[in-house]
């Protein structure tokens with residue numbers, strides 16, 4: 329076996345140290361050729377005043393080893409603390425979160441059968457964490473979806489399907505409502521999908537898609553989706569398969585990769601010695617494949633299956649009708665170690681094909697420059713006194729030979745002109761100004777003039793958003809009921 333591969337590990341918080349100890353014992357007993365560098369992350373680091381939960385020197389180790397096996401951490405609520413997971417994924421460019429979920433009936437009880445992989449976009453979406461409060465009663469969160477980010481994850485999902493001989497890729501989005509953001513993701517899915525004629529493609533709206541995933545998971549193979557949806561559906565799938573304690577996840581980037589369990593630090597069972605280490609074990613198996621030690625992964629995976637088949641179960645999956653022994657975290661690890669070299673008798677043994685491509689080079693198409701024309705702007709106001717028609721009449725003063733007030737909406741619903749009197753209005757108003765000559769557009773100075781003109785009326789301008797066309801296509805949505 330080649331020289332030992334350095335990896336960075338972190339014991340994390342809550343049950344983190346317990347499951348890491350169990351996992352490392354199995355890895356070393358199986359002969360994994362790894363050398364660990366330990367970094368400290370999580371609660372203690374947060375409490376020492378580092379709001380990211382990771383000290384600057386820890387990045388040195390990650391940059392050096394490029395492989396991170398991480399236990400879950402506790403993110404303190406509020407107080408300006410940033411999620412360490414989100415920070416690490418973004419800082420290391422870990423764009424793909426790969427979460428396989430497989431049922432192990434009848435040994436791990438599940439009402440369903442599934443063998444699927446969720447490929448979740450890991451860097452964009454609402455997880456950009458760009459949130460604002462600009463009025464007394466309303467807050468906002470910016471959902472950012474890029475062409476590059478979408479293409480990268482969708483291509484990754486198809487390449488993954490190809491490499492692992494998967495037959496179908498399903499895209500989940502909500503593009504019936506979020507026509508631009510989720511719409512872009514769906515459109516890119518269709519475009520990239522054309523390059524993979526051998527793979528079946530389908531699209532589901534996230535709500536019915538999640539319902540089907542919980543009801544007929546056997547119908548899915550690879551699922552690719554946006555960050556938030558992927559986060560939610562992977563917990564659903566794991567729990568439906570038996571327990572969130574079972575599943576591992578790989579976070580893959582061009583340079584670095586991070587492997588973890590999908591669950592959190594489980595403060596409710598911390599220190600009791602009963603946590604299921606399987607999630608982190610499964611994360612570690614993906615790591616072994618990534619660092620080119622698939623034979624060790626195969627050995628551990630088969631011993632793990634045999635342990636479950638022999639009815640040695642941690643509390644989260646224990647069922648008196650099928651389990652033979654309720655094992656604690658370390659006892660479970662001991663049972664896996666005892667079975668290294670064995671294969672399951674009834675469950676299908678795994679074979680980590682030596683030919684499987686460990687990494688795929690993901691190319692992203694260059695952005696083609698489009699003709700961008702400013703055709704109007706949305707001017708946002710805070711006001712909790714005036715009615716829509718009163719705001720409109722004040723804003724008439726801002727109109728000129730270039731722009732006119734097209735409509736006013738509140739929470740996305742058009743309330744002027746011809747709004748419904750029953751509509752409940754908050755203090756957050758959007759006032760859309762459009763170019764009189766749409767095809768010609770307007771100069772950016774019109775926006776500044778309108779802001780100044782509105783401020784002169786005494787109205788409180790909180791922000792503006794420009795409206796553009798790109799090669800003649802509108803880069804914005806209309807209000808509902810317009």
Ligand code: NAD
Nearest residue numbers: 400401402403413573591592593594595596597603604644
């Ligand atoms: P959680 O996943 O920690 O726990 C949810 C439930 O599942 C609990 O009842 C817990 O006991 C059980 N559970 C989880 N892992 C288990 C295991 N291995 N064995 C047996 N039972 C297990 O979710 P939570 O309670 O919402 O979050 C707790 C903390 O974890 C929060 O601070 C959250 O921010 C953090 N978190 C971290 C990560 C991560 O580091 N990757 C992921 C999710 C949540």
